[in-house]
Amino acid sequence: MMVAPLVKEEGAPLAPSIYSLRSVDKIYARRSLVALENVNLDLRKGSFSSVIGSSGCGKSTLLKIMAGLTSPTAGSVVLAGKPVMGPRRDIGMMFQQATLFPWLTTIDNILLPIRIRDGKMAARAKVHDAQALLDLVGLKGFEKAYPSELSGGMAQRAAICRMLITEPAVLLLDEPFSALDELVRDFMNMELQRICMEREATAFLVTHSIAEAVILSDTVFVMGARPGRIIEAVHIDLPRPRTLDMVTSPAFGRYVIHIRNLLSQGSQS
């Protein structure tokens, strides 16, 4: 059992950690399954991090704990100085499915989190913010469209807007684009980077694509399975903004190989 080393960076001064997990364990008692064991991680403010690991290694569990959707069995989860003991409005979340509600127009879908938390009036007051977000993700003019009229990529963009409408400090993304085809997915990843940079958001992405993790992240947390644990935090030292053609650079290739080796060790042990 190894405690993941905290990221050490040369050069740029370290932004303060906004999110920290200490010795987090998760045991699913019903199945007596150790889903997570001694997970430690820090997210620095404004950074983009990913967690990568084989399917079933506990990535979604980790994200749910971070989102306050489920309690850890042991350990502490602290965001912005306050312990996470349930869903919070400074946490935005996105899943593989866009999960737009077909009986609501796109803009009403986006305003739903406000409607739920602050009521109808507050939602009405946020219409302009919602429109600005639609603009930001290139969905201008689709306010009144119903989800059935949107393509898969457009639906995920609307889901991005819905996540951003509460102006969360941290974005937790559980394989948000993995249901999209590859071309759309690459494009959406670049959009995601742009949005995160513009809003100086702290992002945490679950993925099982090494390339996606490397191209987007400042730090890639590599997870091993059974029990789920962090093997290593790999710092990615590529300039920002990242572009898709960086995948051909030698540094990119070295990161990919390093992470692939870590993953195959993780699955053997």
Added chain:
Amino acid sequence: MSTFDAHGPGAPVESTVWKEEISLIDSIPRPLAILGLGLIIVLIWHFATATGVVSNIILPSPLETWREIVFVGTNLVTGGYMLAALWVTMQEVLIGFVLATLIGVGLGVLVGETRFGERAVMPYLIAIDTMPKIAFAPLFVAWLGFDISSKVALATFVSVFPILVGTAAGLNSADRSALNLFRTMGASRWQTLVHMKMPAGLPHVFTGLKIASLGVMAGAITGEFLGGGKGFGEMIRVAASQLHTPRVFALILYLSLLGLAMFGTVSLIQRKLVFWHKDGRDAGE
């Protein structure tokens, strides 16, 4: 690789357009098919009665039946005693349907939303649902007497279960990601129910409502058969006991029009309310 071509290069390519066969009977246009079949049935009916193969008491001739249809129709339109009877039955049906909807949705929410309902209430409901509910009719008459309340009770009893099951199934049809999403938004149980589970379950609820809209008719009429009163069912019973079969046929026809109107109204409301559902139809195929 080489290939041999008998036509040689540049030879004209023979057209291989071919006609897909459709059998003659399937190529009849829809309105014609419906009318044609109806005509054939009436013709067979006519000959069966005209030749005396079937006794007139058992099966009246098409013409006699038509006369009764006109007679009953005239009585209804001119506000005769049959309209009063129809109104009685309609009241039973409508009150029964509203009660069944309230009780069905209420119990459906209890069963679909709470663990207690699912664990404790559902088994009893299933047990009752498997009973032949019409068999309770004499009991309702004994309990509630011969006025419309016993018919309303039976109509409600018969139609409450499809609504209940539809509601419970609807509430359980919300998918995991939608539930997770509502949790991340910090939604209360009530908010999750109102803003997500209920609308998501509406297609199922309407499937139940449509079945109920037909069951409620059967319940009311059965109640009238057994409990008398002044409704359409009583008129049917009297006409049948007098072997006045054409009248029975005509009354049943108007009764089915009432049922059709109920079903149509529910479908219309569904289309307005559940406009977003795939082709606006029922859930769960």
